[in-house]
Amino acid sequence: MSIYVGNLSYEVTESALNEVFAEYGSVKRVQLPVDRETGRMRGFGFVEMETETEEAAAIDALDGAEWMDRTLKVNKAKPRR
DNA sequence: GTTGAGCGTT
Secondary structure (H helix, E strand, C coil), X not given: CCEEEEXXXXXXXXXXXXXXXXXXCCEEEEECCECCCCCCECXXXXXXXXXXXXXXXXXXXXXXXXXXXXXXXXXXXXXXX
């Protein structure tokens, strides 16, 4: 299972995102996809935690929270197709 | 600025 993190600033880095989520559990993986054509940030990312309990805690704590002057959108990610 | 990649093998 992974977490979707939307409405991110283009200035956010994977390590910065990692630090925020690490407050609620062990971050297993962080990914900030860039547009393959333009090489620009897409404004969202994905985070995987060690357990579903930690993921739920992070989603509950960070969804709707303000970070880097943006209101985060955090929820369970859809499986990649 | 709202759901990732590559695909000839992650």
